[in-house]
Amino acid sequence: MRNKKKLLIEQLDQKLVEFKSAGMVLVPQKGWIHTIRTTFNMTREQLGTKLNVTKGAVQKIEEREATGQITVHKLRDVGKALDMQFVYGYVPKNGSIEDLINLKAEKLARKIVLRTNQNMKLEDQGIGDYKINDLITDLANEIKREMRKSLWD
Template sequence: MRNKKKLLIEQLDQKLAEFKNAATVHVPQRGWVNTIRTTFNMTMDQLGAKLNMTKGAIQKVEEREATGQISINKLRNIGKALDMQFVYGFVPKDGTVENLVNIKAEKLARKIVLRTNQNMKLEDQGIGDEKINKTIEELASEIKREMKKSLWD
């Protein structure tokens, strides 16, 4: 039987695969609401009418979006008013969630093993590089399998 945590990671990676190209999308300087509204040649009054808001409120919405101070619900409502779907998500920098976990687990394992080996060296019990690397690999596998909370410290 597959490890439940590994299965959850694989399922999350499948869900995030749809966003793979999203990492290359850059938010316009004035924000999406302003960019879409002006591209549609829609006035603030027209968008405001669709959202039951004033022109001044739309201006504030555009300013807040451009500065990152707008709520997800507000963006979702604006998307509906524009007959568009609002999309929201997180995309791992290094390709997949599994890769992110692998990197974090290896880093944590390396830190633990090297610290332990340093203490052992002080007592003339240090181990060689080959054994260190094997120990790091084994500990990283254990950390991934157990998905230890310390992985995210």
């Protein structure tokens, strides 16, 4: 089972490589549709004809995109009308999917081990600091292996 999860993570990381290489892309203030349309020197009426809507509807589409209230379906439609490919996805802020999982697993393991150790210290059964890091590493590996749902809490 672990090999299948690892393979899925690796495949997802590979799919996201192209997005990552694009780096941080800032959305223009008036949105991509308006920016591309005006760069092409295309009128709202011309784009509306391609979308089979009025120029007023194109204005609403541009406004909805700029305010984040547009659907993915509509963005795809506009992409086709502009003879462009619509690209959509998520990428980890830092590193890869595997790096994100490692970070989350280590954070969760640290929380669990330190909380358990604190309770044990109250009963004079605390673990020495030298052993804590080993326990965190072991637990983090177990959490990754099992891909616990609690990883995302």
